[in-house]
Amino acid sequence: MIDLQGFGPQLLEGVLMTLRLAAVSLFLGIIIGLAAAIAKMSSIRWLARGVDILTNLLRGLPELLTILILYYGVQNLFNAIFEDFVEVDGFTAGVAALSLVFGSYASETFRGAFLAIPIGQIEAAKSFGMSPFTVFRRIQLPQMWRYALPGLGNLWLVLIKDTSLVSVVGLQELMRKTQIATSVTKSPFTFYSVAALIFIAITVVSTLFLRWIEKKSRRGVRMG
């Protein structure tokens, strides 16, 4: 690592925090997105409508606002409920906000991907006597990924950049570390440029990985 007036290791810590934040949010976000997509397509009306309203709400709010609501709002709520101080830390609030937002967007990606599976396959599976769960597990889930991957890749790149918003709740991720280094060394452009290069590097590596995994997901399949 280049020394960067001594702030190299600090920036590296920031990068690790950014990646941790993004990775955990991706994992939880995919679970939330998948669950929300299934809920939206369910025949239980109130569930489908409820989840639809929730995801639209989360997609409508600026991410920054969601983070602030979860960090300050939920903290005040906890203070009102619990007698002892129970802290909602910056990482938890950040992950919760980012994964909820990611999940809301991903739910539409997943829904589209499920709908892209030819209905004939599902009918065929049913006529073999498969239960709805077996149809889901064997036919829908494995094929859905193929359609969802490009959209998810896009969301991942957006997510990485959204992590910088979490600095408002005091989390020491890459952007906050950059600002601290800037204020002490008084050489902003060195650090802004380094931060930009790091974000681009993460994006390039992600894109290459996505291309590889997309190719892998299409083995033996011809897609239009």
Place this chain on the structure above:
Amino acid sequence: MKKIVLALATLGIALTSGAYAQNAKTLRLGTEGAYPPFNFTDKNGKLQGFDIEIGDALCAEMKRKCDWVTQDWDGIIPALKAKKFDAIIASMSINEKRKKEVDFSDRYYFTPGMMVARKGSGYKQSDLKGKAVGVQLETTHSQFMEARYKDVNLKQYKTQEEANLDLANGRLDLVMADSAVIDDWIKANGGSAKFERVGDFVRDPILGNGAGIAVRKGDKDLVAAFNKALTAIKANGTYTKINNKYFDFDIR
């Protein structure tokens, strides 16, 4: 349906896993960590600066264990109210507007405000109409400019550093800030060959009467403890030692 329940349970765990009860005995001090020379984070990730050393000295005097928490400046009072920490030691100026939000200790230092422009600007404090003036958001300097100079083009920045940057690159005509902070920046950026003070140091009720330690409203015991410790470190020479380490003038 099972999957949905599972997902909701996972979310629930995620929301609460980072939540844990705090030890009530430890005093938690909030600071910005990006406002040199008063409080900043060095290359080892350690907090440094005048505020930090004063805070540590006060804790030692009070014989209490203290933990520092860093927090962006514009969210520092909400974080205090949400009990993220118990006191703010972050060069927060005491003024009437803030007294509605928080309680303050006695002041632990005072530095006047200062307007800075690029060398040779020839600006006067009495005539700043239409000038682009930069301040840090949520500071007394920002409140001062809003109240006293309604005809300037005021630009508010999240950090002091961003305002300074726009002064250097010409987007701003002036910066209004704390004299000690802006002086520190000028010295690192070409000194008096490039920048000059506009008029005298600025003293005004809005700028307050120096920096104090902020606590949640009604936290009287804590204010009393801080005040007692402050008097003690001023009397035993600890304060002077810290003062002289950072400044070649007395900011008491």
